[in-house]
Amino acid sequence: MSEPILQVRDLRVEYATPAGPAQAVGGVSFDLAKGEFLAIVGESGCGKSTLLFAVAQLLTYPGRLAGGEVLFDGVDFTTLKPEELRLHRWRDISVVMQSAMNALNPTLTIGAQLTDACKAHTEWSDEKIAQRSAEVLAMVAIDAVHLKSYPFQLSGGMRQRAMIAMALLLEPKLVIMDEPTSALDVVAQRSLMHQVETLRHQLGFAVIFVTHDMSVVSHYSDRLAVMYAGEIVELGPTREVFDRPEHPYSQGLMEAFPSLLGESKQLTGIAGNPPSLVDPPEGCLFAPRCAYANDECRSVRPELIAYGNHQVRCHLVARTRKNDA
């Protein structure tokens, strides 16, 4: 892998709840190369948004960073003061939130929101701002006439593209996207993904893309991380994880997607529910739902173990791999 732009080390996040602290992110580590597209998939509640918030240092009460480092270009974001972080936001990292409807201000035109963002982070002249605003909208195929439009005047797909345009205003090195396509229909979803890919190749930014629907990213991301109950359980090149998932949870997830054009077969899904984050099971967090779980699985929490460029958090995979070696 080329020089990592982002190194996340043993990141932990807790939410204070009446029942006690809930560990929403429990020791997540990964590297992201310059210009790389990393997809993070997992079911709702597994901690995807919390992880992104922690990486971008946007956590608010009752969430709290309980440990770990977020090294961006070697600078540990977790140690920076708010005003120091401000210098990195938008220029180095920008975030595209789950719902453009909530993230865009409904009372301001798209142009005014782009202008506000520029004014907050640059000393640009009004002409420069106008020019750059039109430029980023053009990148996402939105006509500059929409600088004067309010969010409600745009279709869902256009709003989501406008959000991405805004994220690209100051040419960040990393764009973090939290389910940007979930509210869209499949055609708009596909065209948005296509656009993100084209821009990434043109501009060279890295992407962390979170989704609960991994079919969305299956053809776009370089690497895929599968999250379960706040942990990464599998991480590897996207095609490899899809074609040969190692972790029983990833295997179950792949088996939960009916194919549109491939083989037509009876599927089963995964029985049971994710564990409590306040009072998690002692061993592997997936053990209660895992068909292969044994005593070790139920008593010892497995580590994320690397094989070549693939990582898996599973005792059984670890043992068979050791025997193979």
Next chain:
Amino acid sequence: MPDAILRVQDLTRLFRVGGFRTRGQLHAIDEVSFEVASGEIVALVGESGSGKSTIARVLAGLYPATSGSFVFEGKAMGRREVRASRGDMPMVFQDPFGSINPVLRVGHALLRSLKLHRPDIKRADRFAEAVALVEKVGLTPGEEVLRRYPHELSGGQRQRLGFAQALASRPSLILADEPVSMLDVSIRIGLLNVMKELRDNEGVSILYITHDLASARYVADRMIVLYAGRIAEEGLTTEVIGSPQHPYTRLLMSSAPDPHLAPTAFEGDDLGEPPKVINPGPGCRFAPRCPLAMDQCVVTTPPMVALSATHHAACYAVKP
């Protein structure tokens, strides 16, 4: 179709929209005709705004059609009949958290439905029947489930309960409006399997409304593809998926990523989204986005062309 239990004919529903100057008629569904046979799952597929829920709501009697009609179990349903028969076609909704009274035990609503719809069951036998119903949708042990409160059930369990509730009146057809869209992927498949089991074991037909082609292929015997309030294509699932004919069906299929397969080509030039159909002119509603559009397409509405006894597409570019 000899044993059609539902025949829908030219069903149209308009909504008045806009203000004083901009008043218009929104055509939510326009002259929609189709049939559902006994014991089959028919998928109604389309993007949001294509009119899927409007069809279900008109059929369920939640609001009347503007014009057109349907015949259900041999009875013609005009405005008046629909009101009286509300509940003949029970509906399962998308939101598993919206449609259940939170303060009553799960069993309460089910027992009430049985009391209302199944006078043949004696009071003493009602609980046993309710247990049987929830077990049919995979909620076990039934006695225990019936004593729980809705907040003690997961989203997937609530949607199963929705189907049990729908089954209480022993309907021949259930309208399921995006019943799995809000569920996590690992849970969706279980519910799709419940739908198949209800068809196979109980002989109930299901109109399965979805925007997800792959799930439609998984459960449905036949598919109807809607675009902007009109049927673009319909046929056996194998026909529509195996040889899609309408350019819109093809666009939908090429847009849906299939993680099980290598990437398909996508030109990426279609940024279009379905239009809101307000005061429409004549012609095909897909024409502005259609790579095959001809002069004729914007002049007159293309009629349904038969591609086989079961496969039809409304497109001038399609040759029978």
